[in-house]
Amino acid sequence: MGAEQIRRWESGALAHAVSDPFGQGPLPWLRGSEHYFDDTGQVVPWYVDPDPAAARGKSARGPRTADDVRRQIKGFASTGAVAPGEAIDFHITVDPPQQFSVDIYRIGHYGGDGAAKITTSPRLSGIVQPAPLTADRTVSCHHWWLSWRLQVPSYWSIGAYVAVLTTADGYRSHIPFTVRDSHPADLLLLLPDVTWQAYNLYPEDGRTGASLYHAWDENGRLLGEEDAAITVSFDRPYAGAGLPLHVGHAYDFIRWAERYGYDLAYADTRDLHAGRIDPTRYRGLVFPGHDEYWSAPMRRTAELARDHGTSLVFLSANTMYWQVELGPSPSGVADRLLTCRKRRGPGRPALWREIDRPEQLLLGIQYAGRVPEPRPMVVRNADHWLWETTGADDGDEIPGLVAGEADRYFPRTPLPEHQGRILLAHSPYQDTEGATRHQETSLYRAPSGALVFASGTFAWSPALDRPGHVDTRIQRATANLLDRICKRD
Numbered sequence: 001m002g003a004e005q006i007r008r009w010e011s012g013a014l015a016h017a018v019s020d021p022f023g024q025g026p027l028p029w030l031r032g033s034e035h036y037f038d039d040t041g042q043v044v045p046w047y048v049d050p051d052p053a054a055a056r057g058k059s060a061r062g063p064r065t066a067d068d069v070r071r072q073i074k075g076f077a078s079t080g081a082v083a084p085g086e087a088i089d090f091h092i093t094v095d096p097p098q099q100f101s102v103d104i105y106r107i108g109h110y111g112g113d114g115a116a117k118i119t120t121s122p123r124l125s126g127i128v129q130p131a132p133l134t135a136d137r138t139v140s141c142h143h144w145w146l147s148w149r150l151q152v153p154s155y156w157s158i159g160a161y162v163a164v165l166t167t168a169d170g171y172r173s174h175i176p177f178t179v180r181d182s183h184p185a186d187l188l189l190l191l192p193d194v195t196w197q198a199y200n201l202y203p204e205d206g207r208t209g210a211s212l213y214h215a216w217d218e219n220g221r222l223l224g225e226e227d228a229a230i231t232v233s234f235d236r237p238y239a240g241a242g243l244p245l246h247v248g249h250a251y252d253f254i255r256w257a258e259r260y261g262y263d264l265a266y267a268d269t270r271d272l273h274a275g276r277i278d279p280t281r282y283r284g285l286v287f288p289g290h291d292e293y294w295s296a297p298m299r300r301t302a303e304l305a306r307d308h309g310t311s312l313v314f315l316s317a318n319t320m321y322w323q324v325e326l327g328p329s330p331s332g333v334a335d336r337l338l339t340c341r342k343r344r345g346p347g348r349p350a351l352w353r354e355i356d357r358p359e360q361l362l363l364g365i366q367y368a369g370r371v372p373e374p375r376p377m378v379v380r381n382a383d384h385w386l387w388e389t390t391g392a393d394d395g396d397e398i399p400g401l402v403a404g405e406a407d408r409y410f411p412r413t414p415l416p417e418h419q420g421r422i423l424l425a426h427s428p429y430q431d432t433e434g435a436t437r438h439q440e441t442s443l444y445r446a447p448s449g450a451l452v453f454a455s456g457t458f459a460w461s462p463a464l465d466r467p468g469h470v471d472t473r474i475q476r477a478t479a480n481l482l483d484r485i486c487k488r489d
Helices: 003-008 193-198 247-259 269-274 296-308 472-485
Strands: 035-037 043-045 073-077 087-094 099-107 115-120 133-135 138-140 148-151 159-167 171-179 187-191 231-233 264-268 284-287 293-295 311-314 322-327 337-339 366-378 397-408 420-430 436-445 451-454
Touching: 073 159, 073 171, 087 099, 087 159, 099 148, 099 247, 159 247, 159 264, 171 264, 187 247, 187 269, 193 269, 193 293, 193 322, 193 337, 247 264, 247 472, 264 269, 269 296, 284 472, 293 296, 296 311, 311 472, 366 436, 397 420, 397 472, 451 472
Parallel strands: 138 231, 187 264, 187 284, 284 311, 293 322, 311 451, 397 436
Antiparallel strands: 035 043, 073 087, 087 148, 099 115, 099 159, 133 138, 159 171, 231 337, 322 337, 366 397, 366 420, 420 436, 436 451
């Protein structure tokens, strides 16, 4: 595999054999001349797209995306989530050394803009940080010097934020982070930073980068899970543009939910793991995107929430598939190393379903497989309140709603205790071998009264607010679900 091909990869989209037709999603600060051609050939605005002029070595107009080979500008944050009044540290490398700035955006509706610029750093002096350290495929930049400390004002709104890094000569990268607090709200949105890091192949340079899926050999060839990392570090940038591979799913939900005025609190899944979340403060916990990697404390907290009466909303597929552990960094900072023992051999299995705790015991359905090409979602039980006023009838097909990966009900796998359970979609698709499979969407009511919804597809959140993918039936069905959880009239 040639070096030039490696350099064209963006954020693992080609390196990972994950069929996510949505990827990183709309980035509002790219609005203008940058566009994305979707699978139908239509132009969709706002998407990350490598500048073709830059790829040919010509001068490009506007900011250009930094890469992991030349590392024009790359960085990471000292923590994933921070409270108003606290500080967050950014560790950034700039090559060649030059001035750079950091624009802070908050994701939201903002009259259709999708984000708002909150503040801009002073001009900062960039340096070339040391090369990443590697040990048994684990890549870490914990030794990078501090570049900028942001003291988050007490008046900032909680939410999902992105630091946009831009060099004086026009290269750009990103660092996502969350601003959270402990005030009660109707819904708590949990950003899946544990899963985001599992997929992170930084540095995607054909030599040293590694994720829980891939690594490189000495010839620059991409290796599979048998040779991938067992432990990955949060102390490093995200590959490519600096945003996680599946980050767009969460941003789609946020823009839609804030547009319609839902009372949201924010946290990330490491907060769930560390016990910083009291689920009794919320009517519902919302998991908006691909959330495949769960620790035992994460699962325990979610189960306790359900059993207490807090509803759970899973808007993607392949949730809670791998069991992971979180450990401290070499300097002792908690939850900076993520370990998943996928390699077969001595020791306990890494799949939840292999330790007699299948995902279906919490979700009501569980992971079935990849969906090579988007297929329609076929509505089932259309007289149920979830489909009320959507206009959907039994057997109606919602185009493209089964995509990426799919879940279904496994009849031989135990179900959770419930007072009522229903499947709201039953959709055929062909798997990677050409065999016919089925996707299903599930809803059940726990004995506590909590509702547990699982969409069973990657495409649900993008249907809420993704340009070119919005479906009003999915918007209305989601509102029906959240309104009932929030006890809205």
